Amino acid sequence: MPHHEKIALAGVIEHVFAHRFTLVSSDQTYLADLGPKGAEVFPLKQGLAVRLEGEQRPSEIKVARIARKGGAFVAVEHKKPHHGPKHLHSDAPADPRAVLAAVKNAGWTVSGDPVRKPRHVELLARRDAGGWTELHVDFAGVIYKQKPADDEKWDLPG
Template identity: 45%
Template sequence: MNDMQEASGTIWAVFGHRFAIEGKEGRFLADLGPKGAEGIALEVGDAVSLTGERKPSEIKVKFLTLKDGSVRTIAWPTKPHDGKDAHEPADPAAALAAVRGQGYAVEGEPRRKPKHFEIVGSRDGARHEIHVELDGTIRRTKPLAA
């Protein structure tokens, strides 16, 4: 469940870039992230308000209003592999050719990862997960359970 949540209350514990808050919504853990916490001095007893993305174990803070009324915006980094356009261009045909060239019978479609393809193939009665670099070099093979 990843919903935006607003909350306010009093800080009752600080753990690096995370802090515990208690308010009318109850007690919960809030996370500023290591970069987001830079330059923000939080102390037990401070009254704060926040808006953030609700995760199962905490709230990832996007906006934090401090006891002096100043508002801080927390910029969370995006993961480089989010979205299909984040991958550098690569042709799965080279990966498939490399796997077939090693005598594997390919099962299904190659799965694209940021820096390689994962292909399931069988050879000599055993199934393997084969990791193939974008240039067609086989990086490793991992036996799969029967």
């Protein structure tokens, strides 16, 4: 995970783009992101003098706290992104036998033992005479990711 430098700035909001805005501070312009929830608790307005603290990312500042000049800080919470339907995880209990049965029912031949992760199981499998594939399977037996097997990660059978 990349390390992001903490930053604190004071300046004036120049432009507002939904929950993102540009801040002019010491004759420099910065792009900052409050996130949709942050914009609900701290309405952005062109010309508003603010102080902010956050993490400097390559493209913008992720604001953690923001305040009107002379006012109290408001904490800003950034939710983790939702990855769509292929990335859903089940709250079902982890049962490797159920995962293996689901994969076999889908026509895959499994090699080796499944590797348990916190929210899914990874395993090496292939269909018919096809190439080896790494499958990511949630605990309910749904295969949500398939990718060619990595030789270094898996001890590939012949």
